[in-house]
Amino acid sequence: MTSPQKNKRPSVLRELAKSKSGLVGVGLLILIAGLAIYSIMGLPSSLPLSWNNGDAWVLNPINVPPVWFAELQSNYAPTLNINLNSAWKLQAYSAGTYDIYVYSSSVNFTWNSNIYPQNVAFKASFEGQAASASITWMKPQGGSIVVSITQPNSNQIYEAQNSYFIAGAQAYVTNQTGKYFATLTKPQVISTLFGRNGPNILNSTVSEGKYSVLVQIVSNVPLKSLSGLLVVIGNAYGYMGTDYQGKPVDLGLLAGLPNALEVGFLVAIVSVVVGIIFGGLSGYLGARKDGVMQWVTLVVLALPALPFLVVMSYTVRLNLIIEVLLIAALTWPFYAIISRTVALSIKSQTFVEADKAMGIPSYRVFFSHFMPRLVPVTVAYTVLGIPGGILLAETLAFLGIAPANIITWGRILNDAFTNQAAVLGFWWWVVFPGLMIVLSAVPFVLIGFALERVIAPRVAAK
Amino acid sequence: MILSVRDLRVYFSSPRGQVKALDGVDLDVDRREIVGLAGESGCGKSTLALAISRLIFPPGKITGGKVSFDGRDVLSLSEEEFRREYRWKKIAMVFQGSMNGFTPVFTIGYQINEVLQIHGFEGDLQARVSELLRMVDLDPEIAIRYPHELSGGQKQRAFIAMALALDPPFLIADEPTTALDVVTQVSIMNLLKRLRKENGIAILLITHDLALLSEVVDRMYILYAGRMAETGTAEEIFREPMHPYTKGLIASIPTLQSTKIAGIEGFMPDLANLPPGCKFYPRCPYVMDVCKINEPELRNVKGDQRVACWLY
Numbered sequence: 045m046t047s048p049q050k051n052k053r054p055s056v057l058r059e060l061a062k063s064k065s066g067l068v069g070v071g072l073l074i075l076i077a078g079l080a081i082y083s084i085m086g087l088p089s090s091l092p093l094s095w096n097n098g099d100a101w102v103l104n105p106i107n108v109p110p111v112w113f114a115e116l117q118s119n120y121a122p123t124l125n126i127n128l129n130s131a132w133k134l135q136a137y138s139a140g141t142y143d144i145y146v147y148s149s150s151v152n153f154t155w156n157s158n159i160y161p162q163n164v165a166f167k168a169s170f171e172g173q174a175a176s177a178s179i180t181w182m183k184p185q186g187g188s189i190v191v192s193i194t195q196p197n198s199n200q201i202y203e204a205q206n207s208y209f210i211a212g213a214q215a216y217v218t219n220q221t222g223k224y225f226a227t228l229t230k231p232q233v234i235s236t237l238f239g240r241n242g243p244n245i246l247n248s249t250v251s252e253g254k255y256s257v258l259v260q261i262v263s264n265v266p267l268k269s270l271s272g273l274l275v276v277i278g279n280a281y282g283y284m285g286t287d288y289q290g291k292p293v294d295l296g297l298l299a300g301l302p303n304a305l306e307v308g309f310l311v312a313i314v315s316v317v318v319g320i321i322f323g324g325l326s327g328y329l330g331a332r333k334d335g336v337m338q339w340v341t342l343v344v345l346a347l348p349a350l351p352f353l354v355v356m357s358y359t360v361r362l363n364l365i366i367e368v369l370l371i372a373a374l375t376w377p378f379y380a381i382i383s384r385t386v387a388l389s390i391k392s393q394t395f396v397e398a399d400k401a402m403g404i405p406s407y408r409v410f411f412s413h414f415m416p417r418l419v420p421v422t423v424a425y426t427v428l429g430i431p432g433g434i435l436l437a438e439t440l441a442f443l444g445i446a447p448a449n450i451i452t453w454g455r456i457l458n459d460a461f462t463n464q465a466a467v468l469g470f471w472w473w474v475v476f477p478g479l480m481i482v483l484s485a486v487p488f489v490l491i492g493f494a495l496e497r498v499i500a501p502r503v504a505a506k
Numbered sequence: 507m508i509l510s511v512r513d514l515r516v517y518f519s520s521p522r523g524q525v526k527a528l529d530g531v532d533l534d535v536d537r538r539e540i541v542g543l544a545g546e547s548g549c550g551k552s553t554l555a556l557a558i559s560r561l562i563f564p565p566g567k568i569t570g571g572k573v574s575f576d577g578r579d580v581l582s583l584s585e586e587e588f589r590r591e592y593r594w595k596k597i598a599m600v601f602q603g604s605m606n607g608f609t610p611v612f613t614i615g616y617q618i619n620e621v622l623q624i625h626g627f628e629g630d631l632q633a634r635v636s637e638l639l640r641m642v643d644l645d646p647e648i649a650i651r652y653p654h655e656l657s658g659g660q661k662q663r664a665f666i667a668m669a670l671a672l673d674p675p676f677l678i679a680d681e682p683t684t685a686l687d688v689v690t691q692v693s694i695m696n697l698l699k700r701l702r703k704e705n706g707i708a709i710l711l712i713t714h715d716l717a718l719l720s721e722v723v724d725r726m727y728i729l730y731a732g733r734m735a736e737t738g739t740a741e742e743i744f745r746e747p748m749h750p751y752t753k754g755l756i757a758s759i760p761t762l763q764s765t766k767i768a769g770i771e772g773f774m775p776d777l778a779n780l781p782p783g784c785k786f787y788p789r790c791p792y793v794m795d796v797c798k799i800n801e802p803e804l805r806n807v808k809g810d811q812r813v814a815c816w817l818y
Binding site for chain 1: 559561563564589590592593594595597598599601602603604606607608609610611612620621624625665668
């Protein structure tokens, strides 16, 4: 009799750490999990609602490449979001029967690009009624353009093509050129704001240097929760550019990540659990029941996945859980076939016959003696099944089949497709969602293969 | 008579036709008796053991006959009834290769516990497991071991301990010592003898090793191609085997003096395609015309010895 020694079991994690691909997979997985957590915690919960509402994104440039890409191109005009909140100064006057409140804020920014911005926009939000607002735009070489807005509305966006801006620009252009222009286009207004002073102001190069903007809002009543935003819209945005409505692609990808992972995980878990139990039982019961269950498995396996899902999705009100169940309804046969073969090999072993002779009930034999040996085999396949679930869900979203209340990468790609992004050269709109799908699949594939190497040989040896 | 098998038939359906693994077999085991069942590989020994414990699964089928346990026909019971009242409580079994009878993923103690619990054992489970392991000369420490940590002999003993868990009156030992070394074989046989003596257990010992059988059994049966060839007390059969097949079997036991092992010419017939008449006639040195036409029945020849052969 040997002395009792500590029972050392090989740890799956330790084995995983031994394989390089497994380590890379775990690293990527941690990265993705971090992004997903950031997405859940850091993004506003109203984002999915405002996502497809174009008005929410008018302050962003449309169809522009990522900033880092524009910087490489040497014709980069940055997008500047200038917040006026902290700088409000209040001057109050009494004019006999009524009071006048003047809120003023002065900000500076430096424009170092030799490219004109796409647009300029101003927005103020407040509670109460404002009588007027004026924007005094002082250029680096001197001279100022005054844009006066009568009775500004809270939260309304005033852009360069707005009549108040045109009026201000008209006065300045007449002053510089000595000519009167009956109307000015948006590029001409922007030329006025950013061009070099002189008779050629409408066709000049960009005036680089320090700009000062004084914003004054005048009211007869005190304004509450006053805030203001001045945006210079450049020709590049964020890490991954924007789409046709100015929606930042990076934000969309980040917002879509938790849903993609959730669908992938749930699909893999549901289909593996159903597959193990169905396939395991099929192998365990054997004979005619096995035949019938195998027939069912093969019929489901033979169903063409996409057409089936498209048809099914129109018969139900789609939400995330129903989508998961629909996809899992098609993917479980893979696991059923694998676990049936494992179950058949277990069934032929003496200990199963022995259990039967011992009078251990069938269900107990199955759950206590088959399942523990089926589960390790299928763990690897669960991990490998996650990217499959993600891919199928995004494919459906591309076809327009996705729960309405979530942001999906498939939908972003679909938008890119319908807006001819590939033809028009908006590569960032196609490449990044595609890369994201790949990036979310790679860690699971790497870990899955590493796990398979750890777990499968042990099963094969038995 | 604790077990009596009458005219038992087990057929397997196969693409080549019906394989008659057992065709009209009678067998009796008395209380506290060790009965041997011998024959060469494929003659139906294990099938008989499995049929008695109702472990014949498709494509196999018990097509006829009766298995009575304590006078009650167990083949007519429902599976659930049989499971609850007979399995392991009254009929325990040590399997061919029982060392693989333990599930590899649980400890020995857990598995013995499970059997006790399933059959509603009341009392101190741990004490019972230790008692059982001690009964088969194992250290109770073994309970916390996994099957792969034990030697073949230890596993065999542990399995016998598990078989004894519910104090069964009857134990089927199907080749309990195959794949074990000779010293372990003898110690297991001594264990079986002791169990009969101390626990009063009746044992059906199945083996192809006649030398081993001669050491332990009271009575024995010789099975050939799914039929009984000869039966009698061990003494009778070893002193004067009557069936030519038994003679051949005994002659093929190697002795220290013999330089050449005598065997039986030929092979067992295909069970799916049996010859008419006596199933042994193609290999029989004493074959007569009648052997090729009519099948002999077991007949009492001398004392308790019964032989199915036209010579007597």
